Every structure is written in C-alpha cells, then in structure tokens.
Amino acid sequence: MSEVTLAQSLNGAMDTALGSDERVVLLGEDIGRTGGVFRITDGLLDKYGEKRVFDTPVAESGIVGAAFGMAIAGLRPVVEIQFLGFSYPAFDQIINHVARIRNRSNHRFTAPMVIRIPFGGGIGAAEHHSESTEALYAHIPGVKVVVPSTPSDARGLLLAAIEDPDPVVFLEPIRLYRAVKEDVPDLYYTTEIGRLRVEREGDDITFISWGAMIKETRAAATALEEAGWSVEVLDLRTLSPLDHVGIVTSARKTGRVVVVHEAPRTGGLGGEIAAIIQEGALYSLLAPVRRVTGWDTVFPLKRSEGHYLPNVDQIVSAAEEILEA
C-alpha cells in the first residue's frame, strides 16, 4: 500500500502491466524520454526499454492505427494521446476501425487496446487543451469509455482496460492528476468496467458525476449535508456501457437527481442519464432531473474558465430547487 496521486497510480498501473504481460506496449508522443506531457509514463522507457515504450512521430491517427494493427497481431498496446482536443485526427481510426473490427470480421480479429486521453479544463491551458467531449466517444458502439476519479480506481480500471478483450477509451481527468492522494494497494487488481461507484450513500438526493467534476460534486454534497440533507453521490467511472442498474437504483431510492458534468449540455451524457432515469424510475421521482453542466460554448481560455466550469454553488442551488419542490 502506498499513498499516491492519480498520476502516480496510473504510472504504477502501467508499470505493473508492462511487468506482468509481455504483450503490453506503450505508444505516444513524448511518452518515452520525457515521460509524457503530464509525466504519466515517467520512467517506463528506462525500465522497460525501447521495444516496449515508443516515442512516436506527431500523428495521432497514425499512432492509433498502428496500435490497432499491433492489437490484431496479438499485442496489447496502450496509447497516449496528449489531450482530448488532439484526439480528433484519430477519430476516424477509432470509429471506423478500432470499434468495428470485431463486428466486421465476426470475432475473427479483435482490437484489445487502450487509448489513454487526458481531458477536461480548469488548468488555464491553451485552446483545444480543455475539452470534455466524452459523449463523442460514448456514442460509438464497439468501444468502452472509462473515466477514473480516484487513485485506486485509476489503477484498477486501467489494469481492467488493458486486460479487456475490447478497445477502451480511457479518459483521465487532468485537474485531478495531482489534486488527490490515496492509499492504493501495490497488488495487481482490476476494477470492473461498467459499474459505477457509490461514493457516498444518502437518502434525499442523488448527485451523479464523473471525472474532475467529482470534486465539486463532493463539496456540494458536503455543503448540503451541513444543511441537514442526506446526499448520495455516484461516480459513474464508466461512460460506456453506462451502469443503468446503478443509476436507476439510486434514483428510485432518493427520488431526486442532479447530474453534473463539465461537457456542453446539448448532447452531453446528462441527457442520456436523465432519459435512463425517466424510463426506469419515473414513478419514484419527486422532482425533475436537473443538469448542472458546461455551457454550449467552446471551452474558454484561462480568463473565462470561471464562467464556464460548473461550480459548487451552482450544484447546491440546483439541488436546493428540487429538494424544496
């Protein structure tokens, strides 16, 4: 057991995977010599050598496409794309090939691979570096989409993603990379993909979130608890496949739900989650499902981030509205 950040936990998970499975290889821009733009692969090139860890030319489509070929030929590639906003050149490979080869070949060829992508804003970065377009990937049949928000889930989910017989888009919340520390077992363990985590149990209202927004969601829950409410907080952890059962169970229990996400509202997963709730828990609902989300604007540059990112007050207000309804 060691106390590690989410970033260190991901590094440790890849270290473990490289050490325990010789099929695992890492590919990405600047992941070797410098350990990646966020240093998530720090030290792995030195430890495992240049036949396991590859710095690549600057070509996201090429990286994903080459990794796809490697996966078909029996390796277990783990790709890093530097930012979600840089992943779109690889979108064609992901939606047209990675997600489809099992279907196209009727199971004869498969692409067990992981595409790691840091995502989300709040770090004052340049344009394209703060995207939260996870719904684009969750919309694609044939891939799974995973988002850890704690160091121990990061390890368990990344090892599960690497083991998974199907491709996984693994989104890493940039804002939490070094913002959280937790004791994480040094063992090999996996966390089941497709199951949400009940972060906090409660009876009056359910907060549903994922990734970096878990932090604000948690703070809002604490504020409401201080005001006497009992709040359940769900960390979805997997965006595809969504844990319908977990979502509906909680909605039935509390009858009130606020979905919090950083992504733009329209077409964001909040809408899908609200639909799942009304299909599965309508008669238990005591109030409409509320969404606290990013706006339908481009993610702004540093000076306007505060105007964009959902904050604790907004979540508390939305909750109070439906608690009082």
Added chain:
Amino acid sequence: MFSLINPDGTVRDRLPVTLEEMRGLYADMVEARAYDHKCMALQRQGRLATYAPFEGQEASQIGAAAALRADDWVAGTYRDAALMWRSGYPWRLLIAGRTGDERGGSPPDDVNVLPPSITVGGHMIHAVGLAWAEALKGSDRVALTSFGDGATSEGDFHEAMNFAAVYGTPTVFLCQNNGFAISYPRSEQTISESIAMKADGYGMPGVQVDGNDVAAVLTVTREAIDLARKGGGPSLIEAVTYRLGPHTTADDPGRYRDEDEALAWRERDPLQRVRLLLERAGGWAPDWQEELETKATTRIEEAVAEAEALPEPNLEEMFGRMYEEPTGPLQDQLDEAGNE
C-alpha cells in the same frame, strides 16, 4: 517502369519466373476474372450489394499475392478480392461479404488477411502495426497493404509511410494505380511524376512496375518482401494498371473517361499477354484454356451456392459481434429487439 512481358507476349528480358509458375499465375488470373465477371452478373441480378470490379488489375493482385508466404498479413480494399483470394481468403466468404453478410469478414484461422477496408486509406497504417508487432514478437512475417492511387492523397498515406520508415517495419505498400479514383484521374490526384517517387521522401525504396505484367509484379514484390523479411524495412510499389470496369456497379465511367482509352488498355490486358507468352513457349493450348475456365466456373458457382446457403443472420449475432461479452445495456436492447 519495370516490366518483363510485353503486351504481345514477348519477353523483354530474361524471365525470373519458370514456365510452370507462369502457368499457375495464368490459371489464377483466369479464376479471378471468372469471379469478377460472376459478381458483376450477380449484382445485376440483385443477388449482391454494390460490387467493385477489379477487371484489368488481375496481374497486380495475383502477382503480389504470389510473392507472399501463407502466414503473412494482408490489408487491402474492397477492390482486392483477387489479392485476398490468392492469399487464402475463400471465394465463398468474399461473396458472402458482398451479399451483405458480416460472416464474410471472417477468414479461416490460419489466413491472416483482414476483411476489406471500405473507407479509403485508413487501413494502410494497420499493415504498419501488424508488421511492427510481428517484428517485436521476433517473427519474420511481413504485412502487405494494397490501396489505389486515390488513397495516396489521404493524410493516412503519409502517416503510414512515415511510421513504417521511422520504425523500419516489414511492410510492403502496394499501390495499384488504376488511373482513377471513381471519376478523378491520376493526373489530377497528384502532380508528382509518379507515385513510386514519393517513397524517396520517406526514406524507403520505391519502384514503378507495369501492373499488367504478372511476372514483373511478382518479381518486384518478391524483392520488397525479401528486404522486409530480412529486416530491411518497408518499400513502396506502384503497379501501373487500369480499371477496365466502372468504379462500382453504381457508377457510369462514360461520364468521366474516354472509352477509347479503356479500349486501348484492353490491348494491354494482363491475361492476354501471358497467354501469348505461354503459347509461344508451348505452355498453352485451347483445351487447357477450356479446362481452366470450366474449373474456375465450377469453383465460383460452388462458392456462390455456399455463400447463398448461409442461414439467415440472426439478431443475437448482430448484437453479439460488438464485444466479446455483450454489455448490460446491449443485452437489454437485444431483449427489447427480440420482443418486437
């Protein structure tokens, strides 16, 4: 441009291919053409979905495939049925695919040929990853990817060529320059004098070959594969050929090309020149031709019958192909679909 056999069947240089091999290549081209003609006919009868004919390109495909080892990888396009078949992909599955059945995408376990890529160009990099993985695993398998002249305009071509060269992967890039990308002529696709010369910029060998000369294609592909297998890295082959038919059964070439040009290319037919060569060498006779055609027709007819005899695809298979195990939401949807 490298070539060995002239359109009239005379040999330009010493032929590095035996007479017996030439007879085998010829037989394969006859069978491939029978398949192509059959598929055009089936499509017209409404028994196949859209079909992309390869008539005229048999030498490029059969010649390249003949240079491969049975366990090498092949990643081609919707126009590469002859290449895929000669690499072990059964006709019946190729036909099944064209009837609109995913089961056609699943070659036998010992055949390392990917089902065809339908989007243009995205698959070239797959052959880089396949070859790269084989090299990392210590095997000496190579990967060949086939694509058209149009695909060289895609950014994917650049990324694939560059990755292959940077990592020295055992990949052979086979461009079948058939003159057109649907309606857009090669002369406008790139102002480069040749496609082969683009290899220079990536630091790999590039060769232009007469794509209607099966012996020449076989020879240059063998060289490229030998180089790759020995650790010498990737190569680009530009096989200059001509699509005698339409882009697909949904296309009318009369709208964009001069039919005199197509007629002139018929004179350069890849089968005809080998027949003339064999005839001159005493390796061809009318009854052998008849035997080849009968055998080819029988095999293709059997393949059609087998493809059409596949049981109706079921709902469970459609859902079941998405993941190794259906996810919870997918299972729910299957239940819902099954109840309707």
